[in-house]
Amino acid sequence: MAANSFFFWAALAFAVVVDSSSSPLFCSAYDLDPLQDFCVAVPDQVSAVFVNGKLCKNPKLVTVDDFLGFGFHLPGKFAAPTGFSVTVGDVNSIPGLNTQGLTLIRVDIEPNGVVPPHTHPRATEVIVLLEGTIYAGFVTSNPPDGSKNRLFAKVLKAGDMFVFPIGMVHFQRNVGKTKAMGIVAFNSQNPGIISVANSVFGTEPHISPELLTKSFQLDNKTIDYLFSKF
Structure with a gap:
């Protein structure tokens, strides 16, 4: 039985x-629930006890600094030519975040800058815009009835919040005349990121050009040009 x-x-x-x-x-x-009060991450196995996410520091050796992070008052390095930067607060910069199911980032976007279409395979994302004006949205997965994917997009101003459901392709663009800045939260300590353009045209080795010309209805010259960009 x-x-x-x-x-x-x-x-x-x-x-x-x-x-x-x-x-x-x-x-x-989603991330597993913690099995103890905290599990401060350590890089080595000798001084570690318990396993829940990353290896955990012996609780007797934990200090308040393990839960402290720095640098969110400063923008990160801006990426060319997209014009955005991120400052990350995750388990690698704040060891006390280990097993807590949380990652935070500060995102800064220059005027006309973009965060290109991408997905986070392991997390829902919410952005709180603190400065500027951005156009943000996500695209639904392929509908079962064969209709077109739906776009949910909105112009956000300072104080607005927007949710990007887990796994959905999404994006942001600064449509204002000044820098935009927001705080983004993920419900995973390792949300992952898949850039649509890089994952298609920036692989090593390249995806077969014959496959891409047929998939995107483009000629070989255009596909080669996109390879060179990514």
Whole structure:
């Protein structure tokens, strides 16, 4: 009886994971809940105890500085030619964030600068705009009825907040005349990032040009040009 019960639940779990074509069978995953008060990350195994995310510092050796971060009052290095920068507050800069399911970044965007279309495969994102004016939005996944993907986009001003659901392609553009700055939060200590353009045209080695010309309905010369840009 126990064996039959195990195979029943295993089969049900498999069905929930693989059958995304029919509602309501779907599966979502997030960072595991912490199993202790905190798990301050350390780079070596000798002084570590417990495993939950990164290796954890012995609680007896934890100090208040393990929960302290710096630098959010300053912009990061601006990327050319997109014109945006990020200052990251994550487990690598604040060890006490380990297992807490949280990452913060400060994003600065120059006038007419853009954060190009990208996704975060492991996190929902919310931005709180503190300065400037930006155009921000996301695109839904392919609808099952064959209709077009939907765009949800809005012009945000200082004080506005906007949510980018987990895994959705999204973007921001500074449409004002002054610098824009916001604080972004992710519900994962490792949200990941996949840039749409870089992942298609900036791989090593390149994706087959024949595949891309057919997929994007472009000629070989245009595909080669895009390769050179990324």
